[in-house]
Amino acid sequence: MKTIAADARTEREIREIEEYWAVEAPRRYPGWSWMKVPEHALDEIDSYHRLARLRLGAEPFDWESPLARLGVPGAVDCHSHLEGYPETPGLVEELREILDESGIGHIVSLPLYKFWDTFKREVEAFLEGPLAGRVINFVSFDWPLDEPRFVERACSHLDEVQRMGVRGVKVHKNVGMTVRSRGKVARLYDTRYKEIFSHAGRIGLPVLIHYGDPFAFFKPLEGNGRRRELSCFPGWHWYPEFGEKEYWQLQEDFVRLLEGVPETNFIVAHLGNYPWARIDEFARLLLDYPNLYCDTSGRMAAIGKGKMLEGGEERSRKARELLTRCQDKIVWGTDILPTPRLYKLWAYFLRSEQRNIDYTWATFYPGQGDWLVDGLGLDQTVLNKFCRDVARGLLHLD
Numbered sequence: 001m002k003t004i005a006a007d008a009r010t011e012r013e014i015r016e017i018e019e020y021w022a023v024e025a026p027r028r029y030p031g032w033s034w035m036k037v038p039e040h041a042l043d044e045i046d047s048y049h050r051l052a053r054l055r056l057g058a059e060p061f062d063w064e065s066p067l068a069r070l071g072v073p074g075a076v077d078c079h080s081h082l083e084g085y086p087e088t089p090g091l092v093e094e095l096r097e098i099l100d101e102s103g104i105g106h107i108v109s110l111p112l113y114k115f116w117d118t119f120k121r122e123v124e125a126f127l128e129g130p131l132a133g134r135v136i137n138f139v140s141f142d143w144p145l146d147e148p149r150f151v152e153r154a155c156s157h158l159d160e161v162q163r164m165g166v167r168g169v170k171v172h173k174n175v176g177m178t179v180r181s182r183g184k185v186a187r188l189y190d191t192r193y194k195e196i197f198s199h200a201g202r203i204g205l206p207v208l209i210h211y212g213d214p215f216a217f218f219k220p221l222e223g224n225g226r227r228r229e230l231s232c233f234p235g236w237h238w239y240p241e242f243g244e245k246e247y248w249q250l251q252e253d254f255v256r257l258l259e260g261v262p263e264t265n266f267i268v269a270h271l272g273n274y275p276w277a278r279i280d281e282f283a284r285l286l287l288d289y290p291n292l293y294c295d296t297s298g299r300m301a302a303i304g305k306g307k308m309l310e311g312g313e314e315r316s317r318k319a320r321e322l323l324t325r326c327q328d329k330i331v332w333g334t335d336i337l338p339t340p341r342l343y344k345l346w347a348y349f350l351r352s353e354q355r356n357i358d359y360t361w362a363t364f365y366p367g368q369g370d371w372l373v374d375g376l377g378l379d380q381t382v383l384n385k386f387c388r389d390v391a392r393g394l395l396h397l398d
Helices: 008-028 030-035 039-044 048-054 091-102 116-127 150-163 191-202 227-232 244-260 269-273 276-288 316-325 340-351 380-394
Strands: 075-080 104-109 135-139 168-171 207-209 266-268 292-295 305-308 371-373
Touching (some): 075 380, 091 104, 104 380, 116 150, 135 150, 191 207, 191 244, 266 269, 269 292, 276 292, 276 316, 340 380
Parallel strands (some): 104 135
Antiparallel strands (some): 305 371
């Protein structure tokens, strides 16, 4: 129930973000209609934006601040989803204007629902449009593992799309969790996965893999810091079918996969979904395995976590240390519909040391948790590597 009162200006801003995610975004981007918040949730849950501004004391954001420019010429957004853009009149041209305005040189498009010939048609459409050469397409599969000669067919498909300019493979979280073979879940290190990923590496394609989900999604809802989010999207809550034991099994399975395919570069999405309390363990993995990289897409709220409604911890210093220590192994991505405000907010978060930032425009409605974020204030050398150089090397853009 939206019970927190606000002044007229704040109410306008709150309505703007709520209407964007609840109405405008699904209308303009039909491939993302799954993210529309159910009506009952809109009625029962205050938006994060309202809470951030009125109970946590976040200041209105200065969209014209010089720090709201990334300051990295030719930056690469290494994690986005542009499926369906070529089918929507004017949307690719609008995206070009957003990227130009925001100083983004390339953007990686990771498919969600289009596979095989349907995927190839979308790649061709991008190649014929105003963003030819700037949209970097990754290929994915629907994983019919028990189909005769599936591995052979998949490897042949990789050869074909690589010749079309595709630069990588995207693996969704259903792999290792719900994709079945002969009635059982096929583990991440299944021989068929390894054969396909090994072939990808041999032809120069990195594998961007999202396995598992945030640790909180494997825990009970009671006392869960992501309760607001999971209440809106209950399908994201794996518990109790998958609990903490299954979560750590996935992490172990991934290491077995990584060790079994040393010729292929793996980019783990979302910092490997590692719990922050054990992020040093993940950093050691990054440094120990030459073929392991990660992105921070969709994780501004997690790595910048600051002021909370109750208790809390400040993570920005630790996050800055992590990005500095592993500066050759981490790439930047957004995982959200590209908008000018998305890129301005990320720029300000990465460049400034401002405390108590409202992260609204860098997450799905209604927000990931009841806290504000603190800016990281990254060194320019680290910023350049994070937002451009590491990705350019992995994607062979140099």
